[in-house]
Amino acid sequence: xxxxxxxxxxxxxxxxxxxxxxxxxxxxxxxxxxxxxxxxxxxxxxxxxxxxxxxxxxxxxxxxxxxxxxxxxxxxxxxxxxxxxxxxxxxxxxxxxxxxxxxxxxxxxxxxxxxxxxxxxxxxxxxx
Amino acid sequence: xxxxxxxxxxxxxxxxxxxxxxxxxxxxxxxxxxxxxxxxxxxxxxxxxxxxxxxxxxxxxxxxxxxxxxxxxxxxxxxxxxxxxxxxxxxxxxxxxxxxxxxxxxxxxxxxxxxxxxxxxxxxxxxxxxxxxxxxxxxxxxxxxxxxxxxxxxxxxxxxxxxxxxxxxxxxxxxxxxxxxxxxxxxxxxxxxxxxxxxxxxxxxxxxxxxxxxxxxxxxxxxxxxxxxxxxxxxxxxxxxxxxxxxxxxxxxxxxxxxxxxxxxxxxxxxxxxxxxxxxxxxxxxxxxxxxxxxxxxxxxxxxxxxxxxxxxxxxxxxxxxxxxxxxxxxxxxxxxxxxxxxxxxxxxxxxxxxxxxxxxxxxxxxxxxxxxxxxxxxxxxxxxxxxxxxxxxxxxxxxxxxxxxxxxxxxxxxxxxxxxxxxxxxxxxxxxxxxxxxxxxxxxxxxxxxxxxxxxxxxxxxxxxxxxxxxxxxxxxxxxxxxxxxxx
Numbered sequence: 233x234x235x236x237x238x239x240x241x242x243x244x245x246x247x248x249x250x251x252x253x254x255x256x257x258x259x260x261x262x263x264x265x266x267x268x269x270x271x272x273x274x275x276x277x278x279x280x281x282x283x284x285x286x287x288x289x290x291x292x293x294x295x296x297x298x299x300x301x302x303x304x305x306x307x308x309x310x311x312x313x314x315x316x317x318x319x320x321x322x323x324x325x326x327x328x329x330x331x332x333x334x335x336x337x338x339x340x341x342x343x344x345x346x347x348x349x350x351x352x353x354x355x356x357x358x359x360x
Numbered sequence: 361x362x363x364x365x366x367x368x369x370x371x372x373x374x375x376x377x378x379x380x381x382x383x384x385x386x387x388x389x390x391x392x393x394x395x396x397x398x399x400x401x402x403x404x405x406x407x408x409x410x411x412x413x414x415x416x417x418x419x420x421x422x423x424x425x426x427x428x429x430x431x432x433x434x435x436x437x438x439x440x441x442x443x444x445x446x447x448x449x450x451x452x453x454x455x456x457x458x459x460x461x462x463x464x465x466x467x468x469x470x471x472x473x474x475x476x477x478x479x480x481x482x483x484x485x486x487x488x489x490x491x492x493x494x495x496x497x498x499x500x501x502x503x504x505x506x507x508x509x510x511x512x513x514x515x516x517x518x519x520x521x522x523x524x525x526x527x528x529x530x531x532x533x534x535x536x537x538x539x540x541x542x543x544x545x546x547x548x549x550x551x552x553x554x555x556x557x558x559x560x561x562x563x564x565x566x567x568x569x570x571x572x573x574x575x576x577x578x579x580x581x582x583x584x585x586x587x588x589x590x591x592x593x594x595x596x597x598x599x600x601x602x603x604x605x606x607x608x609x610x611x612x613x614x615x616x617x618x619x620x621x622x623x624x625x626x627x628x629x630x631x632x633x634x635x636x637x638x639x640x641x642x643x644x645x646x647x648x649x650x651x652x653x654x655x656x657x658x659x660x661x662x663x664x665x666x667x668x669x670x671x672x673x674x675x676x677x678x679x680x681x682x683x684x685x686x687x688x689x690x691x692x693x694x695x696x697x698x699x700x701x702x703x704x705x706x707x708x709x710x711x712x713x714x715x716x717x718x719x720x721x722x723x724x725x726x727x728x729x730x731x732x733x734x735x736x737x738x739x740x741x742x743x744x745x746x747x748x749x750x751x752x753x754x755x756x757x758x759x760x761x762x763x764x765x766x767x768x769x770x771x772x773x774x775x776x777x778x779x780x781x782x783x784x785x786x787x788x789x790x791x792x793x794x795x796x797x798x799x800x801x802x803x804x805x806x807x808x809x810x811x812x813x814x815x816x817x818x819x820x821x822x823x824x825x826x827x828x829x830x831x832x833x834x835x836x837x838x839x840x841x842x843x844x845x846x847x848x849x
Contacts, residue, residue: 242604248611255620286600315603316596336600337607337643340614 234351238262239269239295240284240313249282249313252340253347266290270298277308280351285314285325293328300329309354311346313338361404362466365487366454368402369468373483377472380410380419380428380481388428395421404491406465409484411438413448418481438484443469447482457486464489528556535563544571591653599650606646609639637684644719648785651712652792667702667820670735670746673711677718678733689727697736700746704820709793713801716786717750717813724754724811738816740800745818756807765803766791790815 236258238249243264250260261278263269266287273281281299285292292312299305312330314321322333331353332346376398383391399405399421410419415438420427429435438444446453446469454468466487473479528550535548547567550560613636615621617629624632678694685692703710721731731752738747757765766787794801798818805811 242608244608245604248608251621252611252615255615286596315600336603337610337639340611340620343611 233257233259234279235259235261236280236282236347237269237273237278238282239266239273239287239292240264240282241266241287242284245284245313248340249343252343253282256344256347258347266292266295270295273299273308274302274304277304279309279354280347281308281310282347283310283312283330285312285316285321293325296325296328296330307354309350311350361487361489361492362454364402365404365466365485366452366468366470368405369470369483369485370452372398372401372408372485373470373472376408376419376483377410377481384428388426391428392424392426395426396424402487404466404487404489405485406459406488407484407486409486410481411447411484412481413479415439415444415447443467443484447471447484450479459486524552525556528552528560532556532560532563535560535567539567539570544574595650595653599646602646603643606639606643610636610643613639633687637687640684644715645785647712648716648789651709652785652789665704665706668705668707668710669702670700670710670748671696673707674714674733674735674748677711677714680715681718681722685722685731688722688725690722690725691728691730692733693730694733695735700735700737701744701819703746703797703817705797705817706793709796710817713790713793713815714748714750716790717815720786721750721752721754721811721813725752726754729753729810740816740818743818745799745816748815748817749812750815751810751812753810756809757803757805757811758807759805762803762805766801 236253238246238253238260239262240246240249241264246262246264250262253260261272263272267290270290283292283296287295290298292314296310296312299308299310309331310329311332311334312325313334313336314325315336316322325333331350334343334346376395379391379394383394395408399408406422408419408421409417411417416435417429417438418435419429420436427433438447442455446455449469450471450473452468452470454466457465457467459465466489468483468485468487470483470485471479472481472483531550532548535546538546544567547564548560550557612621613632616624617632617636674694674696678692681692718731718733725731729752731750734749734751735746738745740747791801794815794817800816801814803811803813
C-alpha cells in the first residue's frame, strides 16, 4: 500500500485530500506546517508528497527546494497543489523539482488519476 | 558740363568778337591777355574760334596759343557741312563731336547777332570732357574706396561678431548634446549679454525642469511598480483565498455525489448536484477575474506561448461541461478538420476563450437544444489560421447589442445577470486574449434561433504568414516572456 504525505496549511484541505486518498486505498500522513513536514519527510520519506504552495513560514517552493537538496528527499515524487494557475508558476515548480502540478479547484477524480500516474512512473524508474 | 559750356559760349561770343574787331592784329598782346582771361572763366574749354558765316576762321584760341587770321595768314575754312549750317544759323546749337585725336568733345556754336540783326560771326567753342572724366574717375575711385572700406568693415564686424556668436552657439550645441547623452546635471554658461545668452539661460532652465520632471516620473514609476506588485500579490492571495475553499467544496461534493462517503438519499444527491453546479460557476468566475487582472497587467505580453493543438483543449472543455449539459439536456457536437496545424499560443488563455464561449452557449441554450463546435482551416486578412465556430440554439442576441457584447461588464439584458449569472467579463476576456494572439473574434445571431461565435486564430508557424508581419512581433513576445515569468501570479 503506497504511502502519501499531504502538506497543506488548511486543515479542511488536508482533510479532503486525506479522505479522497484513503477512500482510494492509500495510506495517508498529513502535516499543516512546512517546517515540521520537511523534518518528517526527510526522517521517513513517503512514496509520494502532495504539497501546497502557499503556506505561512516555510512555503511550498522553499520546502521543495530543501527537500531536493537532501539525498533522502531527492527522489521522492512530489505533486504540487496550488491555487496559482499561471503557466509560468507551473513551469517554475517543475524546474524546482516537482514531478506534477494540479490546480485548485480540482476534482477528486483528477487528483487520484495524477497520484496513481506519478506512483507508476516512480515505480517503473525504481525497478529500471 | 554741357549746360555751363552753352552759357559760357553765349556769354563770351559777343565780347570776344568785339575784342577781335576792336583790337585786331595791332593789339595782339592785349588780345592774348583778354582771351586768356576769358578762357579762365571755364575749365572745360579746349578751343575757341570766331568763324564768319561763310566758314572762314578769324580767330582760334587753343591752349595759350591765340592765332588771328587775316593779315597775311590765310584763314582756314570750315568744311564740315553741319558745322557750317550751325555757324550760319541764328540760333545757338550744341553737339557732341569727335576730335581729330579721337577724344570726345562738346561743341557749342553761338552766333553773334548785332542789335539790328546783322550776323557776321559765330563763336565755335569746343569743350573737353577730360575734366568730367577726371571727376568721374575720381568719384569712381572714391566710391570704390568707400565700398572697399565698407566691405572691409562689414567683414571685420561680421567676423568678430559672428565668431562670437558661433562660439556661443557651439557651446550651446555642446550643452544640448550633453543633455542628450543623459548628463542632465551639466549646464551651459554664456556671458555674451545678447539673445544667445538668453537662449542659454532658457536652455538651462529647461534642463532644470527636465531633471525635476524626470525625478518626478521616476518616483511615480516606483510608486506604480510598488502598486503593481501589491496588486499582483493581492490577486495571488485572493485567488488562493477563493480557490482553496472552492476546492474543498468541490471535492467533498464530488465524493458525496459519487457515493464515496456512503450512500445518501435521492433528494440529497439532487441537492449536491445543485451545489456542484454552483461551485463550478463560482470557480469559473474566480478564474475569470484572475485572468482578467493578469491580462490588464501584461496585456499582450503575458504570453508564455507554445505549440498547442486545439483538439485536446476543446475535448477537455467539453468533458468538463458534460455533466452540466447532460443535466440540462443540451446536445453537444464537436467537429474538427483532421490534421489541423498547431497554434503558437498560451494554452491556459486559449482554454479560457473556449471555456467562456462554451459556457455562454450552454447557459443560453434551452433544454433539448444543441451546441455545435466546428474547427477548420481558414484564411483571415491574408493570414492562415483556424476558425472555430461555436453555434448554439439559444435565445439569440438583438442586432443592436451584438457589437457591444465584447465590451467589459456589458450584458445584453440587465436581468440576465440574475437569470444566468456572470459579471459581463467573459466575452471581454475572450476578446482581450484573442486579440493578444493577433486573432479575431466576432458573433452573428438571430433572435429566437441562436447565436454563432467565431474565433479565428493564426497558425503557429509564422513562416507561413502571408503578410510576413509575424517575425518581429513573435520575437518581441518571446523576449517579453522572460520578463513576465518572474512576475506571474
